[in-house]
Amino acid sequence: MFKTAEWTPNLMVPLSFVIATLAALFFKTVRQYARLRHIPGRPARAGRSGGSLIRIGPNHVVTSDPGLLRHVLHVRSSYQRSDWYYGLRFDPTSDNVLSTMDDAEHTRLRSKMAAGLTRNQYSGRGVEHVEAKIDRNLRALIELLDTKYATAAGAGGAAFDLGRKAAFLTLDVITNIGYGEPLGFVASDSDVYDYIATIEAQMPAIICSRVLPWLVDVLSSPLFKRLLPSHKDALGFGKIMGIAKSKAQERFGPDAKVQNDMMGSFVAHGLTQAEAESEVVVHILAGSDTTATAIRSTMLHLVTNARAVAALRAEIDAAGLGEGIAVIKEGLRIHPPVAALHIKLVPAEGDVWQGVPLPGGAKIGVSVWGAMRRRDVWGADTDEFRPERWLEATPEKRREMDSSSGGFDKLRCEDKAEGQEQLRNPRW
Incomplete structure (x- = not known):
């Protein structure tokens, strides 16, 4: 009879692999830490009074310095997009204009989409009747307020949640502009899908x-x-993906529908069917939420500031514009609609800013909130909602403030013009 020898598993191989992996991660972290040890980590409030760089991780720093942000984010900057943008993929298998890390591809997509997104197209080229569409949807919201929420006695009606209704409005506006018709959030006074x-x-x-x-x-x-969300879903983000997919299908093929809306502009300027579908979804998500946030925060700070309300009402009565523009700019400053890091990679050869070395491959993020609270830019009352700061500033100071708050070349929001148009509407 043959005896079978007992097999004893050798745990040394997997154990050695685990130890080696942990050791590699440890030394990588130590190396990253050592490269940036000259940049201190500081409390969040430190960015208000200056200080160009604050360290937030082994290989990560953030800045609120307008000069450094212009250096990092201008069009010809050698700083590249990091893998932070990878997280902006709504479909994990493909990129969109937000998520692509290739600057050349990002520029290609933006140039093709520009006609459907920029303010100079509101005259009727590229996207038709944008201002009229915004007006129509805003009138629908006002009608909803009058018929469902307002009462003769001023009491006893249902509560009007402006925060939620702002989202209804911006979603209807962006879908109306995006592919020709609103989804019906305001009309149904509900969270559609x-x-x-x-x-x-x-x-x-x-x-x-x-x-x-x-x-x-x-x-x-x-x-x-x-x-993950799928275009086959009956509810949620997947349902919006499905609607965008069906709308994109209508714009291609022998019986393609031609419309002068955002998707039509994308198609006319060379986006593929998959790209047109993806980019409209991106702008529905990104454009609606940021604009709704701007409306909420601006209205909150306005209605809780009697002095600002009185000044704005006086200007409206006099048919002026300066105070209204100042209110919008101050609202966007005190509560930025987007506060994402937008992390960039320091060029491989490294860089130096105001004598501080930045090693190649380090990651530098944008502290939008810090930039909007810097006392050296906005003054000692940076935490106060004070629209007058925009009216009192000298032309040179106003240019500095506009530059600090208006976005930089590589961070400009594609939906900025449409969002500003909604905020400027006098019916608010």
Whole structure:
């Protein structure tokens, strides 16, 4: 009889692999830390009074310095997009204008989309009747307020949640401009397809995927992919993807529908069907939420400031514009609609800013909130909602303030013009 020798598993191989991996991660972290040890980590409030750089991780720094931001973010800057942008993929298998890390591809997409997004197209070229569409949707919101929420006695009516209604308005506006018709949030006075509720529930995961980009690869694996939104979904973000897909299909092929809306402009300027579908979804998500945030925050600070309300009312009565523009600019300053890091990579050869070395491959993020609270730019009353600061400033100071708050070349919001048009509407 033959005896079978007992097999004893050798745990040394996997154990050695684990130890080696942990050691590599440890030394990598130590090396990254050592490269940036000359940049201190400081409390969030420190960015208000100056200080160009604040360290927030082994290989990460942030800045609120307008000069450094212009240096990093201007069109011909050698700073490249980092993997932070990878987390902006809504489809884990393909990039969009927000998520692509290739600057050349990003520029190509933006140039093709520009006609559907820039303010000079509101005259009727590219996208038709944008201002009229904004007016129409705003009138629908006012009608809803008059017929459902207002009462003769001024009491007893249902509560009017402007925060939620602002989202209804901006979603109807962006879909009306995007592919020709509003989704009907205002008309139904409801969260159509549970879109807003779904986005609010998913937002923590979206934010995590930006700072932990490897999560996108995990979620795109066969094990998790079916948990992600799909154009076949009946509700939520997936439903919006499905609507955009069907609208894009109508614009291609032998019987293609031609419309002078945002999607039509994308198609006319050379975007493929997949790109047109993806980019409209991007602008529905990004354009509606940021504009709604701007409306909410500006109205909140305005209605809680009796002096600002009185000044604005006086100007409206006199048919002026200066105070109204100042209110909008101050609202966008005191509560920026977008406060994302927009992390860039320091060029491989490294860089130096005001005598501080920045090693190649380090990651530098944008502290938007800090930039809007800098006392050396905005003054000692930086925490106060004071629209007059824009009216009192000298022309030179106003240019500095506009430059600090208006976005930089590589950060300009594609939907900025449409959002500003909604904020400027006198019906507010």
